[in-house]
Amino acid sequence: MMELTRKGEYAIRGMVYLARQPAGKVVLVSEVAEATGVPQTFLAKIFQSFAKIGLVNSFRGTGGGFLLGRHPSRITLLQVVEAVEGSINPNRCLTGEGSCERAPECTVHPVWQRIQGEIAAILDSVTLEHLAKEKK
Amino acid sequence: MMELTRKGEYAIRGMVYLARQPAGKVVLVSEVAEATGVPQTFLAKIFQSFAKIGLVNSFRGTGGGFLLGRHPSRITLLQVVEAVEGSINPNRCLTGEGSCERAPECTVHPVWQRIQGEIAAILDSVTLEHLAKEKK
DNA sequence: GTAATAAAGGACAAAAATGATCTTAAAGGG
DNA sequence: CCCTTTAAGATCATTTTTGTCCTTTATTAC
Numbered sequence A, B: 001m002m003e004l005t006r007k008g009e010y011a012i013r014g015m016v017y018l019a020r021q022p023a024g025k026v027v028l029v030s031e032v033a034e035a036t037g038v039p040q041t042f043l044a045k046i047f048q049s050f051a052k053i054g055l056v057n058s059f060r061g062t063g064g065g066f067l068l069g070r071h072p073s074r075i076t077l078l079q080v081v082e083a084v085e086g087s088i089n090p091n092r093c094l095t096g097e098g099s100c101e102r103a104p105e106c107t108v109h110p111v112w113q114r115i116q117g118e119i120a121a122i123l124d125s126v127t128l129e130h131l132a133k134e135k136k
Numbered sequence C: 001g002t003a004a005t006a007a008a009g010g011a012c013a014a015a016a017a018t019g020a021t022c023t024t025a026a027a028g029g030g
Numbered sequence D: 001c002c003c004t005t006t007a008a009g010a011t012c013a014t015t016t017t018t019g020t021c022c023t024t025t026a027t028t029a030c
Helices: A004-020 A031-037 A040-052 A077-085 A108-126 A126-134 B005-019 B030-036 B040-052 B078-086 B109-122 B127-133
Strands: A056-059 A065-068 B056-059 B065-068
Touching: A004 A031, A004 A040, A004 A077, A004 A126, A004 B109, A031 A040, A031 A065, A040 A056, A040 A077, A040 A108, A056 B065, A077 B109, A108 B109, B005 B030, B005 B065, B005 B078, B005 B127, B030 B040, B030 B065, B040 B056, B040 B078, B078 B109, B078 B127
Parallel strands: none
Antiparallel strands: A056 A065, B056 B065
8 A cells, every 4th residue: 555656666767767877968768668677658658747847858859868857956756756646645535625525524634644744755855866876 | 646545545434433333333334335435335345354354343134234343442544554455565666575676776765665664653653543533 | 944134255347557559740860 | 851760649458446236145033
């Protein structure tokens, strides 16, 4: 449970790979996919959606590919995860408009709220720059 | 992302409803399902699996139904959630045997481990007894 | 015993997540 | 201009999750 979806996992793998490239280096989805063990077509979709929100930049044609949209120190795990799966929300009860009519008397609510806060805080404290550093 | 599955959500709703019953009171799945807004057949499956591990007790025939397998103070949210979705594991990388060959050099790993720990700690600190108390 | 009740269990159906394939559009190289 | 490269986009296939339905088994009431 509480598992990151594959989409989320793949997105992170791909973005960390990009973060490990020399600044300005453009790489092919095919390369990223192979290196990270992610289905190429699926990763392509993810990167495409990231291009739309500026998380990555993309170039077509010969010499084309992807690179990070801004410095890895300015992209947090939270941003990546939320870009791919929407805002963190461990329980449907927490979602905004009318999704839980029993919210007022729902005693489970505050628990999920705490969890949501913890997760977001942790994810937001980690940047792609941190993750790009190889472990010794 | 990081969302509880419906199964998990339904399980919690059902168990909290049981916890709110007078001690020893046996209730029908149909009653629980209706009161909590959960698909009856789905909830039945969940309770059936809970019966096997003693989280609830079940009785067939007239006057049959379900009740908690032990005192609500001795059932934590973590136990309910794990019973229904397996052990908490926000990232496949963390799962045991061979699911992530790149675990050793995976820098994301420790982050998920922290998240996993936080979630488990919070969920384990809340019992059905806590949740059964109506909010004022 | 027989009938009624209600969970157990299995097989099936619908929906969502995951993944592949094919066509289109943009960019560069000759 | 034409060909190649590579992302963009749309469509389709597979798998998993979610949900239903039907039959069987246990229990109670008569």
